[in-house]
Amino acid sequence: MSEVQYTFDDVEPVKINTEEPQLCQILYDEEYKTTMGLLLALLQNEEYSDRALYLTQKGIELLASHYTIWIYRYDILLHLNKDLFEELDWCEQVALENEKNYQIWNYRQLIIERILATTTETSRKYEPHREFPILEAMLDSDPKNHHVWSYRKWLVEKFQLFRDPKELEYVEKIILSDLRNNSAWSHRYFLYFSNPELITSEIVDSEIQFVKALIQQSPQNPSSWNYLLGIYKSQKLNIAELESFCLQFIVLDELKLQDEEFNGVKSLYALETLAKINLKNKKYNDSIKIYDLLGSQYDKIRVNYWNFEKKKVQTILTSI
Amino acid sequence: MVSHSSQLYIEKHEKFFHRFLTVLPSKLQSEDANKLALIYFNLYGLSIIRKLNFSDVERKFFVDCIYKDYLLDTDKFTAFRSTANFKYGGEKYDLPNLSSTLFALQILLVLKNDYSAKLNNHKIMRFVKLSQFQSGTMEGSFAPTLINNKSIHEPFGESDIRLCYIAASIRKLVKYDQLSEEKRINDINVNSLIKYVKSRLNIDGGFSSQIKDESHLGYVYCALACLKLLDYDFTKDEEFESVLHWLLQRQVDYPQPLYEHIDYEYYRDEDVGGFNGRENKLGDTCYSWWCLGSLQILGSEYLNLTNLEKNYNYLLQRTQNGLLGGFSKDPHSNPDPYHSFLALASLSLTNEFPELEGVDESLVITSSSKEFWINHISFTD
Numbered sequence: 001m002s003e004v005q006y007t008f009d010d011v012e013p014v015k016i017n018t019e020e021p022q023l024c025q026i027l028y029d030e031e032y033k034t035t036m037g038l039l040l041a042l043l044q045n046e047e048y049s050d051r052a053l054y055l056t057q058k059g060i061e062l063l064a065s066h067y068t069i070w071i072y073r074y075d076i077l078l079h080l081n082k083d084l085f086e087e088l089d090w091c092e093q094v095a096l097e098n099e100k101n102y103q104i105w106n107y108r109q110l111i112i113e114r115i116l117a118t119t120t121e122t123s124r125k126y127e128p129h130r131e132f133p134i135l136e137a138m139l140d141s142d143p144k145n146h147h148v149w150s151y152r153k154w155l156v157e158k159f160q161l162f163r164d165p166k167e168l169e170y171v172e173k174i175i176l177s178d179l180r181n182n183s184a185w186s187h188r189y190f191l192y193f194s195n196p197e198l199i200t201s202e203i204v205d206s207e208i209q210f211v212k213a214l215i216q217q218s219p220q221n222p223s224s225w226n227y228l229l230g231i232y233k234s235q236k237l238n239i240a241e242l243e244s245f246c247l248q249f250i251v252l253d254e255l256k257l258q259d260e261e262f263n264g265v266k267s268l269y270a271l272e273t274l275a276k277i278n279l280k281n282k283k284y285n286d287s288i289k290i291y292d293l294l295g296s297q298y299d300k301i302r303v304n305y306w307n308f309e310k311k312k313v314q315t316i317l318t319s320i
Numbered sequence: 321m322v323s324h325s326s327q328l329y330i331e332k333h334e335k336f337f338h339r340f341l342t343v344l345p346s347k348l349q350s351e352d353a354n355k356l357a358l359i360y361f362n363l364y365g366l367s368i369i370r371k372l373n374f375s376d377v378e379r380k381f382f383v384d385c386i387y388k389d390y391l392l393d394t395d396k397f398t399a400f401r402s403t404a405n406f407k408y409g410g411e412k413y414d415l416p417n418l419s420s421t422l423f424a425l426q427i428l429l430v431l432k433n434d435y436s437a438k439l440n441n442h443k444i445m446r447f448v449k450l451s452q453f454q455s456g457t458m459e460g461s462f463a464p465t466l467i468n469n470k471s472i473h474e475p476f477g478e479s480d481i482r483l484c485y486i487a488a489s490i491r492k493l494v495k496y497d498q499l500s501e502e503k504r505i506n507d508i509n510v511n512s513l514i515k516y517v518k519s520r521l522n523i524d525g526g527f528s529s530q531i532k533d534e535s536h537l538g539y540v541y542c543a544l545a546c547l548k549l550l551d552y553d554f555t556k557d558e559e560f561e562s563v564l565h566w567l568l569q570r571q572v573d574y575p576q577p578l579y580e581h582i583d584y585e586y587y588r589d590e591d592v593g594g595f596n597g598r599e600n601k602l603g604d605t606c607y608s609w610w611c612l613g614s615l616q617i618l619g620s621e622y623l624n625l626t627n628l629e630k631n632y633n634y635l636l637q638r639t640q641n642g643l644l645g646g647f648s649k650d651p652h653s654n655p656d657p658y659h660s661f662l663a664l665a666s667l668s669l670t671n672e673f674p675e676l677e678g679v680d681e682s683l684v685i686t687s688s689s690k691e692f693w694i695n696h697i698s699f700t701d
Contacts, residue, residue, distance in 0.1 A: 014408045016405055022385050022389065022404070023341060023355075023359050023382060024341060024342075024355055024358045025344065026346065026349050027343060028349050028352075036405055040408045040409055043413040044408065044413075045410070046410065063349070065350070065354060066352070066403060066406070067415065067477055068415050071465075071467055146529075146598075149534060150530055154530070182598055182600045182601070186533065186535070189523075190533070218582075220578050223600055229524075230524060234523050265578065266578070267578075299575065300573075300575065301575075301630060302571070302626075302627070303627075304626070304627070305568045305625040305626075
């Protein structure tokens with residue numbers, strides 16, 4: 001990235017131990033030995049210089065998982081009074097070049113926190129929307145990148161972007177481009193439902209309508225069902241209200257539920273929810289029947305779990 | 321007993337772990353800061369398959385390696401560093417690391433080294449305590465390392481449940497919980513730790529790194545194991561029924577006719593029987609451990625709620641490598657020590673494979689190491 005050539009002729013690099021036998025001995029290549037040897041020599045002298053900054057970049061490329069190099073880089077920036085906005089640009093390049101480098105996101109937080117803590121004039125220059133293009137680029141290449149989504153949540157929380165139109169628009173776009181992107185659903189839940197002061201009955205209603213429509217498009221999708229059931233649970237709504245909704249996806253002779261168009265189950269989640277609704281409505285035998293169907297026919301891999309749930313209902317039934 | 325049609329290639333695995341214990345190619349130099357983890361996976365991999373047969377001389381060499389290269393003993397605290405080379409980083413930049421400290425203690429245990437004769441438990445706990453965040457949004461949690469500003473040490477780096485689990489494990493391994501309260505002069509704040517972990521429980525029954533982040537099986541395991549190590553009683557808390565539900569949804573299956581019209585890159589038939597880490601994600605060998613270990617923590621009776629036979633087949637037939645030994649992340653990857661160790665740990669949880677040693681579900685050490693820990697680790701005041 002940097003075009004300037006630095007000279008290290010005056011530095012005696014630390015010799016990386018390669019002679020003595022050790023456990024899990026890595027056969028470092030020459031580049032690694034040279035970079036780390038120089039870096040260690042500068043660390044020992046606590047040298048805070050442009051060439052040291054340059055060397056930390058090389059060190060991070062080779063050994064991103066080692067916190068010390070990040071700490072050293074940060075110390076150099078502060079000692080040299082570097083422009084922290086330029087450092088944010090640097091972070092973006094590093095992130096794009098190595099998607100697996102997740103330390104970069106924590107480091108970026110550190111830089112932003114520092115910017116915000118400096119003079120009001122500098123901190124006022126920082127605008128959280130500047131993060132959106134880099135986050136979009138990262139999520140374009142891996143839409144389920146956990147670290148990037150976590151960072152995005154940090155940003156939302158830090159700058160109170162829960163109802164930011166651009167943020168809401170973005171997460172909607174991602175969900176609509178892949179209804180099964182669980183990270184995106186979880187982010188939407190975070191935006192609408194993590195801050196109790198911002199939850200209104202209008203939002204609850206419109207989110208229920210939104211997710212129901214998308215469940216209809218793909219009924220066998222845990223992400224959208226978790227979103228719907230999460231709203232019901234957190235808002236303490238009665239899941240019995242979902243009975244007719246669930247029945248759209250279930251047509252079973254065994255349950256005397258019949259329809260002209262199809263016979264079968266389009267969604268395990270609808271079926272399980274129906275079992276819970278029946279339990280709530282004290283229709284214990286119907287609940288038991290559904291757990292039997294789940295275990296014997298529709299979700300056989302979990303038969304022991306469905307029997308376990310069934311027994312809980314049977315225990316209630318025998319106790320009344 | 322459940323039936324499974326494949327075998328474990330014990331001898332191949334033995335060779336595999338030995339290979340990774342000696343010399344590693346330069347492409348693994350990016351793992352230099354995780355070397356203690358690598359050593360841990362290989363030694364415990366050998367221990368699970370009952371092939372840790374080193375001579376006293378070899379054992380002593382290994383133990384010396386750990387103390388000489390990784391022990392960081394200052395006036396203030398005792399810890400381990402993450403890479404041997406950085407012992408030349410000078411006073412300010414030779415820094416302790418929380419996960420390395422746990423891996424080092426576990427390694428010493430499997431080598432039957434009495435670290436209580438060499439290390440001071442209060443000084444280790446002083447390090448752990450310094451790593452705990454005392455206020456702010458991360459209160460109760462831990463940082464991976466410390467910064468040293470004119471000999472004032474402060475937590476540095478991201479906090480998450482993983483580090484909470486690691487801190488609770490170190491506290492257990494130095495037997496700090498066995499001391500009376502007045503003797504625990506450097507104890508961490510256990511209440512704020514439990515509060516931090518529990519606040520990461522999501523509405524769907526999973527745990528996440530930050531509040532209301534996406535639930536992730538790795539974090540679920542760390543949360544449960546951390547709480548267990550702090551003697552948390554799961555039975556008194558109804559919320560853990562939702563955790564059980566979430567865990568059981570992790571075993572992958574795409575039954576017909578429900579999935580016949582669904583074409584999704586994350587749904588692969590070859591993953592069936594294995595486990596995934598999040599909803600709508602690919603299966604991965606390591607999640608067999610993170611899920612079954614989590615269930616074991618909640619109660620061994622819950623293991624059978626999964627389909628163990630299909631998990632055995634997934635691991636033995638699809639991710640076990642019959643040529644090189646070891647297990648890979650998925651059927652298309654090369655085997656590595658991490659997935660190999662966790663696959664074997666997962667298989668050791670039931671009595672199905674008597675050739676394997678058992679593994680403690682929270683400390684993730686083999687039975688023989690745990691016995692050594694119980695009987696030989698004893699810190700004097």
